Amino acid sequence: MARISLFHIARKNLRRKLFRSTAIVASVMVVAGTLFAVTTVIESVERSLKRGTARLGADIMVVPAEAEAKAKTALLAGEPSIFYMDREVEEKVRRVRGVKRASSQVFLQSASYQCCDLANMLLIGFDPETDFTIMPWLSKELTRPLGTEEVIIGRGITAYTVGSKIRFYGKEFEVVGILEETGMDFIDNSVFMPYDALKKLAEESKKKKGVVPANLPVNKISTVLVQVDPEISARRVAIFIEHDVDGVKAIEAEQVIASVRRQLFILLRSILSVSLILWIMALLLIGVVFSMIVNERQREIGLLRAMGAKRRNIFQLIMTEATMLSLIGGILGIIGGGAFLYIFRGHIREALNIPYLWPSVGEYLVLIVLCITLSLITGVGAALYPAIRSMIMEPYNAIRRGE
Amino acid sequence: MKKVLMVLGLSMLIMVLVIPSVYAAIGKGECYEVPQSPAAGVERAGVKFTKGVAYIQTHGGHVALVDLVTGKVARIPHGKDSDALTLSKDGKTLYVFSLDGYAKEIDLETGKQTDWIKLGKKHCGSNIAPDGTVWVSDMADGHVYVYDPKTHKLLDSFPVSKSICGITFSKDGKKAYISDMPGGFISIVDVKTKKVIGKIEGVGNFIHRARLNPQGTEIWQSEGNELKGGKPYGVGYAEAGGAPGGVVVVDAKTGKVKDFIITGGNPHDVDFTPDGRFALAAVRQVPEQDDSGIVVIDTKTKRVVKVYSACKKCHGALGVVIPEEKDGGRPFLCGIDIDWNRKGFPKKAIDLEQ
Structure with missing residues (x-):
């Protein structure tokens, strides 16, 4: 005769009351799904900000004072913004106390749609002699200097690959490198080339017929990227720069991350509060349902005890049922939350208007394990009291009361 | 001729005997007079300032002014709730710093x-x-922000401790003493390196601004303990049953607390007469006066010798109402700086006088 396992009885019990089981699974699923989605969004933004600022490679970004808001929007939302200041700012910044390295960049927006050109793209010209953000990457990946007709593109420009030809203002460039994905549109959707190449492009565009001339001001730069001396904080150096150099704003990379964190925290705090309420409700609901289950099944429990089942077996039975329900709820919640994130990823990105990069596989695994653990705690915690109550029932009394 | 000589002689005698004794009846500083008893050398309680205008920062978006000669009050509106203010050395500019982190300069002329x-x-x-x-x-962040009045810009910033308030410099200018409010230390x-090189602990319960006396020997630290019936009251920081608000006197050399002078209320700052003879503390809610004011302390005897009303004349008599939700509807004083060379209010800067 085949042995009937606890798992088998529990499964039968759950199937017998399908609606009730489904309701419990659904409540755990909502909690797990919400938690999974929210934590994934937090993790994504954190990850992309860290990677983005690391890729930026600078502690401070110096921009014209009046362009502070534009620069922050460009950094965080990736909207191509154009602003200029005098080239001499770079030298002034370099002389400020605490500045270890400084390198300027010039921004130019590619012309709006024109045949065969890539439109509304941010073209970033950098100085290969002073640059410390693009060149180190190049020396590792390209092992040679960048030519005047070569460009590197961000990972977000998906239509091109290494070796592709790309046209701006009627001039063709070869893509020789693609930066790793950062989640920051400012980097992911930009095209990088040496300053001389950008200058040449602007000059040639003016001579070509049927090409919109590139409006690149002479002796102007858009930003100065600064690496600070490790002995001194970026915050102080930013203050020194703003004091010593007129008309500029020094934006600290850390400050940008902190402001996004604050922004995100306000938004997610309300969602997390709702999740907490949901969790408490689910806990209470499951507790009540299992209490009802134990009351309903007093006769069955009594009979099982009379047939030789130990107290421990009864406890295990209830707990197995709770574990199965919460595990199924947790898994379905993760699938549901994940599906929600995937389907609405575009909307989420748009609504947040901040860098967004999916977590790595390892981080996903940690999040999944956390969510399943929480689901189990919810189900098992809620069923604990009814399980103990069922365990201590006397068989005879249980059968009598059950009748 | 004899008569003339006799009159002249008598006049000379009167001048020699009476004038010095009249002169001696009044103890004189540069900016104050201390009445004395006819028996030379015995001072009476009280002090009469002969010049000086006190500028006191408030939570009402204005600086309160008290004419120390007449006791009249006036105000300079600037628009932001503030705690900090500093008068330039020449007394022509007032630097105000707000509770939301901004700076402004007011030209008093x-x-x-x-x-x-x-x-x-x-x-x-x-x-x-x-x-x-x-x-x-x-x-909020425990940093000192260095404001450059020449360029009107922020020049530097460095961390000190958690929640700092008072700043006073040693006489040689090499050290700064910076009070941490909840820390009570x-x-x-070090002014040159801007690094913390030491700590004076156990100064008080909830301390605010402090000032080094003109001799450079003592730090007078305001300690706000607002109590009513032995219980913490208002926006004070007192402990139930604790001592009322006052000024803690710290020996600058040894870092030891030497004395505690009870003023009552919630003292927030201290300034001195140029010779250090009197200390003037800006006190929120002076006991039994339902007002904020300046409490004058004789630094020799450590006794309160005079109290100026700073708020009631406007908020009481003129009926300038403070909403209940703001500081419990009461006027709050904070930092104080006194221009001992000024006689009368800077007329172009004020908008109200009472």
Whole structure:
């Protein structure tokens, strides 16, 4: 005769009351799904900000004072913004106390749609002699200097690959490198080339017929990227720069991350509060349902005890049922939350208007394990009291009361 | 002729005997007079200031002015709730620092005010550093923000402790004493390196601004303990059954607390007469007066010798009402700086006088 396992009885019990089981699974699923989605969004933004600022490679970004808001929007939302200041700012910044390295960049927006050109793209010209953000990457990946007709593109420009030809203002460039994905549109959707190449492009565009001339001001730069001396904080150096150099704003990379964190925290705090309420409700609901289950099944429990089942077996039975329900709820919640994130990823990105990069596989695994653990705690915690109550029932009394 | 000589002689005698005794009946400083008993050398209680205008920062978006000669009050509106203020050495400019982290300069001669510029987060105290910059404390992030009055810009910022307020400099200008409010300690900062080099602990319960006396020997630290019936009251920081608010006197050399002078209320700052003979404490809610004011302390006897009303004349008599939700509907004083060379209010800067 085949042995009937606890798992088998529990499964039968759950199937017998399908609606009730489904309701419990659904409540755990909502909690797990919400938690999974929210934590994934937090993790994504954190990850992309860290990677983005690391890729930026600078502690401070110096921009014209009046362009502070534009620069922050460009950094965080990736909207191509154009602003200029005098080239001499770079030298002034370099002389400020605490500045270890400084390198300027010039921004130019590619012309709006024109045949065969890539439109509304941010073209970033950098100085290969002073640059410390693009060149180190190049020396590792390209092992040679960048030519005047070569460009590197961000990972977000998906239509091109290494070796592709790309046209701006009627001039063709070869893509020789693609930066790793950062989640920051400012980097992911930009095209990088040496300053001389950008200058040449602007000059040639003016001579070509049927090409919109590139409006690149002479002796102007858009930003100065600064690496600070490790002995001194970026915050102080930013203050020194703003004091010593007129008309500029020094934006600290850390400050940008902190402001996004604050922004995100306000938004997610309300969602997390709702999740907490949901969790408490689910806990209470499951507790009540299992209490009802134990009351309903007093006769069955009594009979099982009379047939030789130990107290421990009864406890295990209830707990197995709770574990199965919460595990199924947790898994379905993760699938549901994940599906929600995937389907609405575009909307989420748009609504947040901040860098967004999916977590790595390892981080996903940690999040999944956390969510399943929480689901189990919810189900098992809620069923604990009814399980103990069922365990201590006397068989005879249980059968009598059950009748 | 004899008669003439006799009259002259008598006049001379009167001049020699009476005038010095009349003169001796009044103890004189540069800016005050202390009445004395006819028996020379015995001072009477009280002091009469012969010049001086006190500028006191408030939570009402204006600086309160008290004419120390007449006791009249006036105000300079600047628009932001503030705690910190500092008067320039020449007495012509007032630097104000707001509770939302902004700085403004007020030209007392012309009444012109600069725009607010952002420095830190929540400013509490300020003082002029030996190099002419203004050090401004921030109670939100524990940093000192260095304001450059020449360029009207932020020059530097450095961390000190958690929630700092008072800043005062040693006589030689090498050290700064910076009070941490909830910590109840004073950090000693090397002015040159801007690094914390020491700490004076156990100064008080909830301390605010402090000032080194003109001799450079004592730090007078305001300690706000507002009590009513032995219980913490208002926006005070007292412990039930604790001592009422007062000024803690710390020996600058040894770092030991020497004395505690009870003023009552919630003292927030102290300034001195140039010779250090009197200390003037800005006190929120002076006991039994339902007013904020300036409490004058004789530094020799450590006794309160005079109290000026700073708020009631406007908020009481003129009926300038403070909404209940703001500081419990009561006027609050904070930092104080006194111009001992000024006689009368800077007319172009004030908008109200009472």
